[in-house]
Every structure is written in C-alpha cells, then in structure tokens.
Amino acid sequence: MDRTRVIAAAFAVVLLGVTALSYIPGLKDAQGLTFGLFKLNLFNDLLHTFSALWAGVAAYVSRRAAATFLKLFGVLYFLDGLMGTMIGSGYLDLGVLINGVLDLPFKFKFLSSLPHLVLGGIAAFSGFILDKRP
Numbered sequence: 001m002d003r004t005r006v007i008a009a010a011f012a013v014v015l016l017g018v019t020a021l022s023y024i025p026g027l028k029d030a031q032g033l034t035f036g037l038f039k040l041n042l043f044n045d046l047l048h049t050f051s052a053l054w055a056g057v058a059a060y061v062s063r064r065a066a067a068t069f070l071k072l073f074g075v076l077y078f079l080d081g082l083m084g085t086m087i088g089s090g091y092l093d094l095g096v097l098i099n100g101v102l103d104l105p106f107k108f109k110f111l112s113s114l115p116h117l118v119l120g121g122i123a124a125f126s127g128f129i130l131d132k133r134p
Contacts, residue, residue, distance in 0.1 A: 074124025081116030
C-alpha cells in the first residue's frame with residue numbers, strides 16, 4: 001500500500017478514535033465537555049464515523065480515492081477549524097446555524113478548534129503536497 005493510502009487509513013483509525021471519545025469514562029468534565037473544551041454529541045459522532053468510513057473506503061479503493069479524500073476532508077475540516085477559531089462556531093456540525101457567533105475567549109475558541117485545524121491541515125498537506133512526491 002502506498003503512502004497516500006496509508007495516511008487515509010490512519011485517518012480512518014483516528015476518526016474512529018475521536019468517535020470513541022464520547023464513550024470513554026473520565027474524559028468528560030461535570031458539564032459533559034470532552035477534555036473540558038467541547039461537547040461531542042450523537043451528530044458529532046455520526047459525522048466523525050462517516051468521515052472515518054469515507055477515509056477507510058478511499059484507502060481501500062485506490063491511491064487516487066485516498067488523495068481525493070485527503071484533499072476534500074482536509075479543506076473542509078481546516079476551514080471549519082478556522083471558522084471556529086474566529087467566531088466560536090463551525091459549519092460541519094451546523095453550530096454556526098444553531099449557535100451563531102459566540103462571545104468566547106480567543107484561547108478557548110482556538111483550543112476547541114485545534115483538532116480540526118490539525119487534522120485538516122495534515123490531511124490537506126498529505127493530499128496536495130505529499131501525494132505529488134514519489
């Protein structure tokens with residue numbers, strides 16, 4: 001299996017792990033916030049599970065499918081993270097429609113958006129840059 005497909009497969013594992021966070025005792029605070037930063041609900045679990053399945057199928061199908069996944073997923077998640085950092089709500093979980101612009105400290109908005117910034121950035125870099133290298 002080539003590098004692009006391995007990276008997409010790794011994303012499948014990571015995203016399934018993110019889904020599992022909702023069900024591991026001790027990771028939520030008294031308010032139900034995972035790591036004290038964000039609330040993961042059934043909709044988030046479905047979104048992460050769908051993304052994991054997409055990554056896994058793409059990794060299985062072909063290098064081209066894996067690269068397409070990494071590019072699309074990377075851009076979508078990274079932009080969602082940027083939006084969350086700027087206004088406190090993202091679009092992937094419909095937060096911007098449900099909550100609108102949130103008046104939260106920048107540090108909190110950044111930390112709660114960091115997973116999408118990191119995952120999206122790595123995926124986009126892998127799909128757009130690493131996939132082109134031999």
